Amino acid sequence: MNIRIILRGESGIALIITLLILVLLVTIIMEFDFSTRREMRSAGNFRDEMKAYYLAKSGVNAARATLKDDKQGSNKYDALTEIWASPIPPIPLGDGFVSAEIVDEARKINLNSLVKGNDSADEFTRNQVRRLFELLEIELDLVDPIIDWIDKNNEEEPGGAETSYYNGLDRPYNCKNSPMETISELRLIKGINADIYKKVSRYLTVYPYPVKNKSDVINIININTADPLVIKSLDPAIDAGEVERIIQNRPYSDVTSLRTTLRGILSSDAYNKIVGHINVSGEIFQISSEGNVNGIKKKIYSIVERKSTKDLAVIYWRVE
Numbered sequence: 657m658n659i660r661i662i663l664r665g666e667s668g669i670a671l672i673i674t675l676l677i678l679v680l681l682v683t684i685i686m687e688f689d690f691s692t693r694r695e696m697r698s699a700g701n702f703r704d705e706m707k708a709y710y711l712a713k714s715g716v717n718a719a720r721a722t723l724k725d726d727k728q729g730s731n732k733y734d735a736l737t738e739i740w741a742s743p744i745p746p747i748p749l750g751d752g753f754v755s756a757e758i759v760d761e762a763r764k765i766n767l768n769s770l771v772k773g774n775d776s777a778d779e780f781t782r783n784q785v786r787r788l789f790e791l792l793e794i795e796l797d798l799v800d801p802i803i804d805w806i807d808k809n810n811e812e813e814p815g816g817a818e819t820s821y822y823n824g825l826d827r828p829y830n831c832k833n834s835p836m837e838t839i840s841e842l843r844l845i846k847g848i849n850a851d852i853y854k855k856v857s858r859y860l861t862v863y864p865y866p867v868k869n870k871s872d873v874i875n876i877i878n879i880n881t882a883d884p885l886v887i888k889s890l891d892p893a894i895d896a897g898e899v900e901r902i903i904q905n906r907p908y909s910d911v912t913s914l915r916t917t918l919r920g921i922l923s924s925d926a927y928n929k930i931v932g933h934i935n936v937s938g939e940i941f942q943i944s945s946e947g948n949v950n951g952i953k954k955k956i957y958s959i960v961e962r963k964s965t966k967d968l969a970v971i972y973w974r975v976e
Contacts, residue, residue: 701952707751708954709975711947715744715756716958719943720968723758727962733936734760735880735907740941752949761959762878762938764861765886767842768835769875770799771806773866777813780933781875785860787889792855801846808833817846836862838972859886863940863959863971878938879914880907890933893926908936939963940971 722740735741741760746753765788769781782803786796797815804816810833812818819831832841839857842848866873877886884899901921908914914936918927943958959972 704752704949704952705954707949708947708952709956711749711752711754711949712945712954712956712975713947714749715754715945715947716943716956718744719756719758719945720960723941723960723962723968732910733880733907734762734878734938735936737907741881746946746948750949752947754945754947756943756945759942759944760878760881760938761861761863761940761942762876762935763881763883763886764859765877765889766861766863766873766875767802767839768806768862768864768866769873770803771835773872775808777803777807778872778875780929784875784889787892788859788885789856791885791889792859794852794855795847798845798847798852801848802842805832805841805845806835821846835866837865838862859883861940864961865971874933876933876935878936879934880936881938890930891922891926893923898922911936 719740726734726738726740740758743757744755746755765781765784767781767785769778770785772778782799785799785802789796789798800813800816803813804818810818810820810831812821817831819833822829822831829844832844836842839860839862841862842853842857842860843850864873877890879887879902884903887899887902888894888896898921902918905917908917911934914934915931918931918934922930939962941960941962943960944955945958946953946955955976957972957974957976958970961969961971963969
């Protein structure tokens with residue numbers, strides 16, 4: 657009787673050990689399967705990321721070719737009616753989709769022209785940016801810290817900020833005191849939060865960038881591509897009706913036709929104030945392109961300068 661109990665107990669222990677070994681083996685197999693699947697997904701994501709990147713790059717190259725062709729075909733003006741200005745919707749290519757868009761930077765206000773080469777503020781651009789902020793219902797004094805960010809001196813504008821202000825922040829840094837290299841620098845400037853940046857960034861640029869030992873950067877707007885708010889911000893005397901008439905007469909084939917038309921629309925005072933700040937073409941463009949492979953997206957933002965029909969210099973390149 658005692659022997660049977662002992663044997664029965666040993667059988668129970670053996671069963672338990674067998675079950676434990678089985679559970680352990682199943683766990684190991686499941687872990688191995690999970691790890692293998694994870695590595696396969698990672699490899700697949702990496703593969704799709706690379707494909708998406710090269711699709712986005714192909715979109716940039718296609719946009720560059722379009723700008724070159726445009727220069728050959730119509731080198732006198734750039735307008736929203738031209739092929740380059742039409743966004744490319746997502747089109748199938750290879751294993752995914754690619755889309756692209758070209759934006760004329762000359763349709764925007766150049767913030768670097770806020771400060772002249774002699775380190776003084778440019779009153780025309782200051783007033784234009786203030787009017788734009790007013791139209792967007794943004795505090796006008798925010799123009800002052802932008803000027804302080806760009807100028808070389810440490811003297812604060814009435815509503816501005818220099819290094820002493822930025823050094824007093826929880827995460828201190830210095831005021832740049834030199835021209836802006838990207839529009840995203842606005843986020844570093846006193847008073848410019850995410851909401852304000854989102855409102856104003858589409859109307860502002862930092863190109864062309866000031867060249868050392870060269871003449872001042874002049875704020876010149878391409879009327880053929882400019883947003884109505886940018887046109888209205890050129891002078892306080894320009895009203896909504898005049899902006900509409902200016903836009904209705906686009907595209908302007910050359911500067912002469914533009915000036916002739918504006919003389920018939922604007923007051924002589926407004927015309928004389930803005931005539932040195934308007935044009936019908938641009939040479940610097942932003943290209944944004946996106947590649948999408950199996951839901952994996954890669955975006956490329958590039959700024960190019962179109963110097964000739966054969967030469968497009970890359971000024972800026974960012975991958976997201």
